[in-house]
Amino acid sequence: AQSVSQHNHHVILSEAASLELGCNYSYGGTVNLFWYVQYPGQHLQLLLKYFSGDPLVKGIKGFEAEFIKSKFSFNLRKPSVQWSDTAEYFCAVTARGSQGNLIFGKGTKLSVKP
Amino acid sequence: EAQVTQNPRYLITVTGKKLTVTCSQNMNHEYMSWYRQDPGLGLRQIYYSMNVEVTDKGDVPEGYKVSRKEKRNFPLILESPSPNQTSLYFCASSSRQGIYEQYFGPGTRLTVT
Numbered sequence: 001a002q003s004v005s006q007h008n009h010h011v012i013l014s015e016a017a018s019l020e021l022g023c024n025y026s027y028g029g030t031v032n033l034f035w036y037v038q039y040p041g042q043h044l045q046l047l048l049k050y051f052s053g054d055p056l057v058k059g060i061k062g063f064e065a066e067f068i069k070s071k072f073s074f075n076l077r078k079p080s081v082q083w084s085d086t087a088e089y090f091c092a093v094t095a096r097g098s099q100g101n102l103i104f105g106k107g108t109k110l111s112v113k114p
Numbered sequence: 115e116a117q118v119t120q121n122p123r124y125l126i127t128v129t130g131k132k133l134t135v136t137c138s139q140n141m142n143h144e145y146m147s148w149y150r151q152d153p154g155l156g157l158r159q160i161y162y163s164m165n166v167e168v169t170d171k172g173d174v175p176e177g178y179k180v181s182r183k184e185k186r187n188f189p190l191i192l193e194s195p196s197p198n199q200t201s202l203y204f205c206a207s208s209s210r211q212g213i214y215e216q217y218f219g220p221g222t223r224l225t226v227t
Contacts, residue, residue, distance in 0.1 A: 004156075009154075034215075036218075042220070043204060043218045043219060043220045043221050044157075044204065044218040045218075046215065046216075049215060090156060090157065092157075101147075101159055101162065101172065102147075102157075102159065102216060103159075104149075104156040104157040104158070105156055106154055106155060106156040107156050
């Protein structure tokens with residue numbers, strides 16, 4: 001069965017610090033990968049996605065993620081975080097050709113201190 | 115505006131009292147899904163529907179029912195709610211072509227006492 005692991009439960013950073021959130025998945029086939037963000041009290045929004053092609057994908061608000069197939073990883077990065085990036089971040093995976101079932105990680109809460 | 119709507123947004127009920135949470139999308143999407151979000155567990159899929167009259171179980175379907183009589187609506191039914199169903203529920207939809215890119219509703223916070 002597919003699963004997604006997010007290594008950090010809660011990350012606390014100061015503004016302007018660099019961010020990297022880890023995500024690993026377990027599935028041997030071809031996958032589609034996503035990062036979603038949930039701001040306090042709001043619904044999930046898609047940050048970025050990887051389907052194929054360039055393994056370095058850029059999303060909204062300056063976020064990017066790199067797909068490393070050999071490591072089954074899809075880590076999220078941002079060079080310089082802002083207070084407004086305080087949110088919970090979810091990595092998700094779905095198997096190519098599946099019924100669209102998204103498997104989510106447990107989430108990483110990011111707190112950015114002003 | 116393209117959106118997924120859910121009602122109610124907040125609901126407090128008692129054990130055993132049947133309830134329905136509605137979900138509606140205005141994007142003509144074929145695929146719709148329900149998730150529950152619990153602290154430390156992330157989001158888990160309850161049920162999904164590939165199209166009208168086609169539904170299937172997700173990872174945590176016990177205690178829930180769904181129906182898909184119309185393309186735009188996908189209600190979640192709790193016939194006999196129990197306290198362990200206290201959670202935050204999200205509905206999502208996507209087109210068949212963009213099946214992997216789901217749009218989420220605002221969430222329904224349910225408390226069962």
